[in-house]
Amino acid sequence: MSEPLIVCEQLCVNLGGAKILQGLSLSVYEGDFLAVLGPNGGGKTTLLKVILGLVKPTTGTVRVFGKEPGYASRRIGYVPQRLDFDRTFPISAMEVVLMGRLSRKRLLQRYGHEDRRKALEALETTGLAELAQRRIGALSGGELQRVLIARALAGEPELLLLDEPTASVDPDMKTTIYDLLDQLKKSHTIVLVTHDTGTIGRHVSRIACLNCTLDMHEPGSTLGRSALDKLYGYPVDVVEHRAPQGHATHQNHRHA
């Protein structure tokens, strides 16, 4: 098997005196589409930030593309949970997507023809080419979410990290975004943070449950209702996780 793109070993992160991630071990391989499920405050965004090199582990090791986090940022496309700048800022969808090219530019270097071509290609992939010149303040929530995915794609990443891209979009837009991710998983390794427990199993290859500690659910398993209830602390939908032959349910969760 090839070297994993992401390896975390016994990762612990303390923030503000609290244990946010504890003893987390995880390998993500090329071609994986990993969903990370877990309750609010469970540490999902923190895990993505560790992979990006934005949060330093307290203890444990993390390697991303075989290096310390932060040293392979050109190979990673990140879609944050929220817009990382003011939505009233008077810039177009195209200008936002072009920002995805910045990791490939030298300081103060202008965007060139290739940058514009890649940005337009990313807008086409996300079905937004016609909205390229629209101000971001005039986009719907779902369109804006796809602009952020296009921005990540414009950098030509191999690995996509997405933090709840379907939060606060309607069911139709959710389907559109999952159709897009189903297309992107053919050419990208994907780590997706989500709360879509009912449908996610149809799209991903592996599921991790994260609530300070992490449990992996490998293909061929069904993540049962009691396990999810325990993870979230209240009743939630069961995740059907590609269980073509038999439905082995993981019983022994260890979530806090």
Ligand SMILES: Nc1ncnc2c1ncn2[C@@H]1O[C@H](COP(=O)(O)OP(=O)(O)OP(=O)(O)O)[C@@H](O)[C@H]1O
């Ligand atoms: N810089 C920080 N200093 C102190 N605590 C922090 C810091 N960043 C995050 N936390 C805390 O760490 C915990 C995990 O946050 P995180 O954003 O990783 O959770 P999450 O699983 O992504 O939650 P959600 O589903 O609500 O987005 C939260 O309790 C949060 O308040």
